[in-house]
Amino acid sequence: MNDASLYSLLATRERPSDRSPNDEEIIAGLCAAQAEISPKYFYDLQGSALFERITGLPEYYPTRTEMAIMSEYAGDIAGSIGDGATLIEFGAGNCEKARALCALIEPKCFVAVDIASDFVRDAANGLRCTYPALDIHVVSADLEDEIELPADVPRGQRLGFYPGSSIGNFEPEQALRLLRRIRGLLGEGGALLIGVDLVKDEAVLEAAYNDAAGVTAAFNLNVLRHLNRLIGSDFDLRDWRHRAFFNRAKSRIEMHLDAAVDARVGWLGGKRFFRRGEDIHTENSYKYALGDFARMLELAGFAQQFCWTDPKQWFAVFLARV
Numbered sequence: 001m002n003d004a005s006l007y008s009l010l011a012t013r014e015r016p017s018d019r020s021p022n023d024e025e026i027i028a029g030l031c032a033a034q035a036e037i038s039p040k041y042f043y044d045l046q047g048s049a050l051f052e053r054i055t056g057l058p059e060y061y062p063t064r065t066e067m068a069i070m071s072e073y074a075g076d077i078a079g080s081i082g083d084g085a086t087l088i089e090f091g092a093g094n095c096e097k098a099r100a101l102c103a104l105i106e107p108k109c110f111v112a113v114d115i116a117s118d119f120v121r122d123a124a125n126g127l128r129c130t131y132p133a134l135d136i137h138v139v140s141a142d143l144e145d146e147i148e149l150p151a152d153v154p155r156g157q158r159l160g161f162y163p164g165s166s167i168g169n170f171e172p173e174q175a176l177r178l179l180r181r182i183r184g185l186l187g188e189g190g191a192l193l194i195g196v197d198l199v200k201d202e203a204v205l206e207a208a209y210n211d212a213a214g215v216t217a218a219f220n221l222n223v224l225r226h227l228n229r230l231i232g233s234d235f236d237l238r239d240w241r242h243r244a245f246f247n248r249a250k251s252r253i254e255m256h257l258d259a260a261v262d263a264r265v266g267w268l269g270g271k272r273f274f275r276r277g278e279d280i281h282t283e284n285s286y287k288y289a290l291g292d293f294a295r296m297l298e299l300a301g302f303a304q305q306f307c308w309t310d311p312k313q314w315f316a317v318f319l320a321r322v
């Protein structure tokens with residue numbers, strides 16, 4: 001993809017976000033010796049739409065593999081969960097996976113928890129048209145904090161749903177803490193259905209984050225545009241290049257933005273000079289071995305696990321009971 005078409009993917013304007021950003025967290029990340037931006041800032045409206053495009057790319061196997069597992073084992077999944085649950089999806093995005101799950105388990109109530117609540121609200125409205133009797137709530141929350149659900153969300157038979165291997169965006173210790181918080185939210189009698197990306201051939205992993213159409217590059221660069229709006233920074237997207245690779249020692253894909261020129265970046269109340277070649281670390285996506293993730297679920301207080309995978313064992317869907 002040439003630069004002109006890459007920037008055309010980023011050209012649409014959107015109204016300012018109405019959520020209050022954690023400016024100090026963002027600025028501390030930009031000023032750190034190894035500069036970093038949390039991947040949660042990818043998801044403004046445009047970032048959410050770009051991620052939706054990524055899920056349909058030929059190189060991006062996780063979405064279609066997870067959907068194929070859920071379709072192949074639909075009967076087992078439905079049988080293990082039963083009807084009438086309260087479905088709570090964490091990082092619900094476009095709610096497409098919840099839509100498929102709703103057809104299987106006919107929940108009474110659906111709660112979409114996401115930091116990008118404007119995008120999710122639109123998706124949830126779409127779901128309302130398909131399931132008019134479903135009681136739907138959208139909760140704007142950061143999964144790094146305590147999650148509070150509306151008081152009228154039923155307490156019994158809660159099914160947590162955390163697809164897309166988004167758990168892999170957290171450091172393993174953070175992931176364990178999040179799973180424990182989720183367990184607390186689900187309560188006695190609850191269960192968690194969670195999708196996890198598995199360790200595999202490096203070429204397959206790296207292709208998934210370096211697609212030929214350049215959509216992942218646009219998604220990565222868009223975080224700078226989002227920051228410009230959140231903290232009033234003046235990142236010039238043309239100065240930065242997308243880079244993604246598999247760090248085998250840490251079992252994770254890393255995404256970075258490399259400065260292609262010496263770049264001075266300012267924001268309200270501060271600035272930083274990035275030398276050409278210096279980078280900002282924007283995402284980790286941990287890839288797990290089946291046994292390691294099963295142990296993490298156990299440590300988080302989940303028991304009686306089922307695990308379904310695809311024939312190549314690229315992805316796994318776990319069902320674990322509180």
Ligand SMILES: C[S@@+](CC[C@H](N)C(=O)[O-])C[C@H]1O[C@@H](n2cnc3c(N)ncnc32)[C@H](O)[C@@H]1O
Pocket residue numbers: 039040043048051055063090091092093094095097113114115116141142143144163164165166
């Ligand atoms: C990789 S997308 C997955 C979307 C969808 N669940 C799927 O599997 O296709 C991650 C989703 O989690 C949300 N998200 C990312 N970080 C978050 C955080 N810290 N707190 C709440 N939501 C977050 C994003 O807004 C986005 O909708």
